[in-house]
Amino acid sequence: MELTLLGTGAPEGLPRPDCPCAACAAALGPDARAATALLIDGTLLLDLTPGAAFAAARAGHSLGGVRQVLLSHPHDGPAVEVPAGLPAPGRVPDGRELALLTGHRVRALALDAPGTGYEVAGPEGERLLYLPPGAAPSGLEAVRTPYEMVIADVVGRPDALARLRSAGAIGPTTDVLAVHLDHDVPPGAELARRLAAAGARAVPDGTTLVVGAYEEVPDVPRRTLVLGGARSGKSVEAERRLEAFPDVLYVATGGTRGGDTEWAQRVALHRERRPGSWRTSETCDLVPLLTDPDDDAPLLIDCLSLWLTYAMDEVGAWDDAEWADGGEKALRSRVAELVGAVRAARRVVVAVSNEVGSGIVPATASGRRYRDELGRLNAAFAGECEHVLLVVAGQALPLRG
Numbered sequence: 001m002e003l004t005l006l007g008t009g010a011p012e013g014l015p016r017p018d019c020p021c022a023a024c025a026a027a028l029g030p031d032a033r034a035a036t037a038l039l040i041d042g043t044l045l046l047d048l049t050p051g052a053a054f055a056a057a058r059a060g061h062s063l064g065g066v067r068q069v070l071l072s073h074p075h076d077g078p079a080v081e082v083p084a085g086l087p088a089p090g091r092v093p094d095g096r097e098l099a100l101l102t103g104h105r106v107r108a109l110a111l112d113a114p115g116t117g118y119e120v121a122g123p124e125g126e127r128l129l130y131l132p133p134g135a136a137p138s139g140l141e142a143v144r145t146p147y148e149m150v151i152a153d154v155v156g157r158p159d160a161l162a163r164l165r166s167a168g169a170i171g172p173t174t175d176v177l178a179v180h181l182d183h184d185v186p187p188g189a190e191l192a193r194r195l196a197a198a199g200a201r202a203v204p205d206g207t208t209l210v211v212g213a214y215e216e217v218p219d220v221p222r223r224t225l226v227l228g229g230a231r232s233g234k235s236v237e238a239e240r241r242l243e244a245f246p247d248v249l250y251v252a253t254g255g256t257r258g259g260d261t262e263w264a265q266r267v268a269l270h271r272e273r274r275p276g277s278w279r280t281s282e283t284c285d286l287v288p289l290l291t292d293p294d295d296d297a298p299l300l301i302d303c304l305s306l307w308l309t310y311a312m313d314e315v316g317a318w319d320d321a322e323w324a325d326g327g328e329k330a331l332r333s334r335v336a337e338l339v340g341a342v343r344a345a346r347r348v349v350v351a352v353s354n355e356v357g358s359g360i361v362p363a364t365a366s367g368r369r370y371r372d373e374l375g376r377l378n379a380a381f382a383g384e385c386e387h388v389l390l391v392v393a394g395q396a397l398p399l400r401g
Contacts, residue, residue: 001039001104001122001211006055008205009033010133010182011075021182027259030204031187031269036179038151040120043102043276045086046130053083059206062322068100073115073132079256082196091116091176111135126212129169133180136160137167146171148212154178154200155185158244159275161198166246176200183315193398197221221386222348222387227355227378228391235302237389237396238352239274243399245348251289253306284310290349292339298345304353304381308374311335317373318366335377342384353378355390 007013015024027033035049039056042065049055056063069089070083082088092098093117099105103123108116115132128149128350131137135191136157145170152160155178164170178200180189185191195201196218203209224241224393228234242248274280279297281289284307289299301307315330316322342349357375362368387401 001120001124001126001128001282002208003128003211004039004056004059004061004201004208005151005177005179005205006037006039006052006059007034007049008177008179008181008202010180011035011073012182013169014181014183014187016183019183021183023186027183027187033181033205036133039063039066040104040128041102041289042385044069044104044106044120045134046118046120047072047158048080048086048089049364050061050080055205056401059208059332061208067096068106069115070106070118072118072130073135082347088153091400092118103279110138111138111264112138122211124212128166128211131160133158136163140164140167140169143167143169144175147178148173149175149209151177153180154195154198154244155181158198160246161200161278162246162275163279165244170199175211175214176208177209178202190396193396197224197241200244217388220267220348223342223349223385224347224387224389224401225378226350226352226389226391226396227382227387229355229359232391233326233394233396234352234354236394237391238350240301241350242298242300242348243275245298246277247287248275249297249299250274250278250280250299251286251299252280252284253284253301253303254282260342269275287337287341290338290345290347293346295347299345299347299349301349301350301351305356305374307338308370308377312370313372317369320365323369331373335373335380338377339380339384342381351381351385353381 013035015027034055037049038046038053038062042061045066048069053063063086066086067355069087071089071091076306092106094110095109105121107119111117111134115135117131119129121127126148129147131152133153134156136159141164150170176199178195185194199218199220201218226234226238311331315327317327317331356371362371388399389396390399
């Protein structure tokens with residue numbers, strides 16, 4: 001089954017008309033995108049958009065062989081003119097299946113937003129799933145085998161991928177393509193980086209792909225360290241890297257700090273930001289979580305700097321005498337055990353830590369000791385990670401991977 005993406009952008013396209021934002025200004029050349037429309041084997045058109053015939057011609061195809069046009073979502077604005085020779089667009093009712101004379105079968109999926117998702121099976125049995133903008137499957141049942149290809153609003157609805165992964169609809173070799181791309185994320189390298197973290201990719205308008213052929217499916221890194229200063233956006237970046245995955249275990253190392261209302265407000269804001277399907281564990285006992293053979297859910301640790309505070313409390317590292325009398329050795333042992341557990345981890349791990357070594361030199365010996373030990377911990381932890389990011393002013397700068 002052959003798929004040609006006539007457009008990959010949001011309904012208004014990218015850049016948006018008359019939009020002065022930085023993302024739209026940078027959406028030039030291959031990063032410019034028309035509204036999303038899919039041509040399958042030259043016979044099935046999913047979503048009719050303005051200029052579809054010209055887009056097909058630019059991609060080396062014709063709409064002359066199209067036998068069915070299906071719409072996936074309501075189209076605002078004036079009605080799109082149907083090119084001569086094309087059948088009138090329609091929509092398959094949720095749960096119904098449509099058999100085409102070409103050997104394709106189309107099944108309509110119910111969504112949690114206005115519109116219809118389409119599962120398309122080719123004559124040889126290969127399957128793809130197409131979701132409209134801003135939508136995720138509703139009441140999705142367990143899938144026997146993963147789709148060969150999923151085409152969805154990855155940026156706008158990453159939780160749709162989480163639902164599909166939970167149902168077994170997305171596997172390690174599923175080619176996840178991001179479409180309905182808008183100006184929420186700058187195009188180019190930043191878009192590619194964010195999509196890769198979700199196991200997805202974007203292709204230029206006019207790209208033709210063979211469904212079922214193992215293409216450049218991004219490998220999700222097993223271990224990632226996200227560094228940054230206070231309020232840099234490091235926690236948001238870490239959470240974003242896992243929002244397309246189900247059943248994430250969020251490990252909060254800061255505890256509750258009873259009686260501290262300001263800390264309680266911080267914790268509440270973090271909880272509100274996280275998907276409802278995530279679990280939370282408030283603990284600094286990280287090694288058992290990293291090495292648990294019975295739990296393969298992704299792990300988000302926020303943060304290592306608070307874990308270090310706890311570890312230094314436990315070994316008496318703040319007192320010079322205790323530090324010299326075995327405290328330093330005990331802390332080194334704990335850090336080595338944690339780093340070894342990260343190396344051995346078989347689950348996806350994203351950890352957050354503060355980068356404090358570039359600021360003012362602490363005025364106290366204990367403060368300088370904490371700064372130095374955090375620098376050592378960050379370096380050792382980063383050495384075991386495939387991806388290391390430094391977040392500055394909300395912008396993630398890749399240091400590794």
